[in-house]
Amino acid sequence: MSEFLQFLFLGLGQGAIYATLAVALVIIYRATGLLNFAQGEMAMFCTFVIWMAWDAGLPFPLAVLVGMAFGFVMGAVIQLAIIAPVTKRAHGNPLPVVMVTIGLFLALSSLAPIIWGTDAKVFPVAFGEGSIELFGASITHRVLGTLAILGLEVVVLWLIFQRTRLGLAMRAVASNEESSALAGVPVGRMLMIGWGMAAAFGALAGGLAAYVGLTNTLMLVPLIYAFAAATLGGFDSPGGAVVGGLVVGVVTELSAHYIPFIGNDLKLLPAFLLILIVLLVRPQGLFGKRQVVRV
Amino acid sequence: MTAPALPRPSTATTMAKVVGLLALAYLLYWLPTFYKASQVGTFIRVMTLVLAAMGLNMLTGYTGQISVGHGAFYGIGAYSVAILVGEYEWGHFPALAVGVALSFVVGMAIGIPALRIRGMYLALVTLGLAALFPQILQRFSDITGGTQGMRVSKFEAPEGSGLANDQWQYYVILAFVVVAFVLVRNGVRSRPGRAMVAIRDNEIAAEVMGVRLSAYKVLVFGISAALAGLGGGLLVFNTNYVSANSFTIELSILILVMVVLGGVATPWGPVIGAVLVVYIPEWLPKDIPLLDVEGSALGPVLFAAVLILLMAVAPDGIMGLVRRIKGWALRQRRAPDVPGPGPNDSVPSH
Structure with a gap:
């Protein structure tokens, strides 16, 4: 039982990271109906900025904030300079924009080693190395802290989207771009803020994930977990992304431990199967709205 | 009453095309007789990537779906040949057939859930496959050799052919590429090809016209994956070696770049794209200042x-640029009596 709890908590800790990245994916999907394949690599890039700030002597939490601010600017600039013009040209066809996010994926993942080298960077463990005993299982401070951060994120997101004018405007753009433009909502600026927020959340996920050592492949596999989480929760549901992330984390860690066929090598398999099964059985996810297209 | 005949291309254009094709055929014949084995190896790599890019072009160019997993299908072909020839001592060609069939089946299996909904989700599922593939190789490293790689016995020239092994491999692979090229080119100009383009341009309209969307999309994805598998399998004919490091997401994205750079929905686009993507890094200067x-x-x-x-700025790639220059030249020639846009001026739909 204590062994089960041990891996449950480990899974929740990883799941909180996937949930954070999945929230980033969902923010962009809700705003633009787009799967952002570069989300993970953008997060990895910001994590290097966190590392630079920390390496220069800033306390770690402050360094993470610097990375998130960098992410916000980066996301907004990418939206303004690249995504917006291509979207405009594409006349409602999502594929050129998806192609651009794939291009960004390649650009960022191959730029990082040129800028920061190929050696893994030593990265601080958020909330330190200690652990506490609970029901016979030991839970690290890192896992507890990561879960607390996820809780904080949910509250902040809820406050922004439900309690501020900015959030209202962003929801309006997500629900109907044309009508909100007619109502005087600056649509372009809202999309920029959406991309910026998403990238900032990605930076946070990277800062929590990089304790294993920072290289340009940091977010490659977590991105798939995050996609699995968003698919499971529903691409238009931030709450679904959080639940999905935790489920994916727990399922991954438990199956890696209890199913010898999967083990540590094939850890990605359950998440991959999850994506396939959800798309086959319930494409809108657990909490998503069914897409209805008017002909 | 008979319909007016379509204007036939002028004799000069036809002649130029024939001469061009003959020159190309001679060039392709001549290359391995002049260059050394290592360079012939690069030609072979280009040709196998042409196959993968041709497959992806069917999917992306003609049917409007994106795959970020063609590197993995290329890898499935490569490992099928490597394992069956290397471990079980099969012949190269039966092993290749298995590799192609396996890519086709895996493509269909993961394409079905993704393609039943919108096109973007195929990119998602194939990205997952591309990330999972190296893990599978690692998990079964007792057979695949993992990142250490594995050696495979040579694909040798038959006795008395008078050809070196690399030349024989080159001509065999070239034959596959030529046959695949002709089949794909004719296929996309036939009824199924029109249906594919209809799906790309307007799914709903295509469905109303009686195109079976799911069947077409899944089948095209299967064929597209099989072509990538064919390319990967043929690569091993020459390299005699595979390693888990060679089939990354980066490779998958580069195959996508080949298609887009050369020009989507054109037969020659993937060929030009593959040549450029392989050779440009070699042309880059060794040391970059700063x-x-x-x-x-x-x-x-x-x-x-x-x-x-x-x-x-130019979603139709290099071939699109060629088409635009042609259209411009035609307009210049006809300028006195035909004002306005020429017939080749139509903007590609994406």
């Missing part, structure tokens, strides 16, 4: 920038 990296490391950055730029 940067502590080798020129070839800049290749992927350059291609990513090109991909983004093409999507922003």
